[in-house]
Amino acid sequence: MHIIIAPNAFKGSLTAEEAADCIAEGIRQSQLDCSLSLIPVADGGDGTARLIAKKMNSKAIPVSVHDPLGRIVEATFGWAEDTKTAIIEISDASGIKLLKKEELNPLVANTRGAGELILAALEHGAQKILIGVGGTATVDGASGLLSALGAGFKNEQGGTIAKLPEGLVQLKSIDLSRLNKRLKQCEITVLCDVKNTLLGANGSAAVFGPQKGASANDVILLEKCLEQLNLVAEKTLNVSMASMIHGGAAGGVAAGLAAFLGADLVSGIKYFLDVVNFDETLQEVDIVITAEGSLDSQTLEGKGPYGVALRAKNKKVPVIGLSGQVSLRIDDQMRNYFDVLLPIGRSPCSIDEAIAHTKDDLIRTSCELGNLLALKMKNKV
DSSP, rough: OOOOOOOOTOOOOOOHHHOOOHHHHHHHHSOOOOEEEEOOOOSTTTEEEEEEHHTTOEEEEEEEEETTOOOOEEEEEEEEEETEEEEEETTTHHBBSSOOOOGGTTTTOOOOHHHHHHHHHHHHSSEEEEEEOOBOOOOTTHHHHHHHHHHHHEEEESBBBTTGGGGGGOEEEETTSSSSSGGGGGGEEESOOOOOOOSSTSIIIIIGGGGTTTOOHHHHHHHHHHHHHHHHHHHHHHSTTTOOOTTHHHHHHHHHHHHHHOOEEEEEEHHHHHHHHHHHHHTTOOOEEEEEEEGGGGGGGGGGHHHHHHHHHHTTTTEEEEEEOOOOOOOOOHHOOOEEEOOOOOOOHHHHHHHTTTTHHHHHHHHEEEEHHHHHHHHHH
């Protein structure tokens, strides 16, 4: 039996590579006689750019940038000299991982540092930029990022709005005359892990704001900020940020990059699986095991396990999903892609406890899964 192990990261506990190692360790502890191929995956979320940079054998270029709250931190971008391509992990500069829980505040957190990373890549000679946009602490519609690249967000008096994104409620015009000229010669591709649009009940503020520390009142104000940004962008560019699929990714960063910089918004998992030639690895495979922290209806909105399962199903390869959390009732849509869904938890516990024990739980569950597959193989003989 040959098995492909292709997990996404478990947010807050394991990288995709660590998750793959845990699943492999568990199966090797089992009675199953099999060969394994480990293909950690990413879908545009935190860790995507790092995995792609590794695949492209790129060099890490260090840059001093501002974190979401304006403090100086060290970040890097990957540099592939042969194609003049910069690979940027937006969370390295603007990530929620850079803040303590009590510091989370998407009304003041912005993506200025991500813009500084892009600026550094342009100065390095980038002709192409790949951006993984997952894991930000922000809901600023890319306003901080764009300001770092030279855009000016003006109020009714013509003064520059300094407090982004909360000051966007006062936005009346956007000055693009000082936008970095190198951007015109650079192709930007944004790898997105969600299909959410910028505004509304399924938009950046409503869905992602609470995850980044926003209260109910904060969500209302953030929505107003993004609505005003979209209104002025429509007048300035004749482009609607609100209608873009994937536009809500990273708190609206995707929509901002597309509207103001002409970036292409693409499915992160589709792009990633193409880069690693995943379809080729599905030849003569018996089972694919994928995994993520949660497998539910949101998984089908473009998350890594969905992309893996879709490719496997197209090749008629069975798919097993492992997760810290699965739906109480697994609907038909999920069954179309996952033959088996298994939670890895041992007993009732808090989310913090579950995260702390993810490694051991994933190894144990994988071992038992291997034993179950071995039993099935034995009964076949």
